[in-house]
Amino acid sequence: MKFSFETAGWQNITGQKGTTTLVLGVLDIIIGIFFFFNLYAGLTILPYIFAAWFILDSIHTLMIGDIYRLASDGFYWLKLIMSILGFILGIILLFDPITSALTLAFLIGFYFISIGINYIVETF
Numbered sequence: 001m002k003f004s005f006e007t008a009g010w011q012n013i014t015g016q017k018g019t020t021t022l023v024l025g026v027l028d029i030i031i032g033i034f035f036f037f038n039l040y041a042g043l044t045i046l047p048y049i050f051a052a053w054f055i056l057d058s059i060h061t062l063m064i065g066d067i068y069r070l071a072s073d074g075f076y077w078l079k080l081i082m083s084i085l086g087f088i089l090g091i092i093l094l095f096d097p098i099t100s101a102l103t104l105a106f107l108i109g110f111y112f113i114s115i116g117i118n119y120i121v122e123t124f
Contacts, residue, residue, distance in 0.1 A: 054090030
């Protein structure tokens with residue numbers, strides 16, 4: 001039986017409400033508003049924000065990782081490996097914010113490529 005994320009609600013899949021996802025969504029909105037009104041402060045802490053973003057997103061994916069096993073084992077392992085790599089990258093960036101600031105375009109590109117690959121794999 002093929003599992004589809006589109007036909008099943010979050011609560012039906014996990015047995016829980018999407019509390020972690022809601023908290024991350026609200027946190028993203030707060031950070032976005034902060035950047036709109038405090039440009040210089042935002043540029044100063046941006047490397048730390050990216051490090052925390054990689055770490056929190058990876059932890060979130062690892063917490064709900066069993067859901068992906070319902071789709072397929074290959075997709076589960078892809079998400080697991082991508083989450084572990086994201087977590088390691090986040091830790092590296094947290095302890096070396098200058099590298100994070102200098103490679104910001106590369107980091108954004110890496111993030112969008114990895115998310116794009118995940119979406120394409122999730123489609124099939």
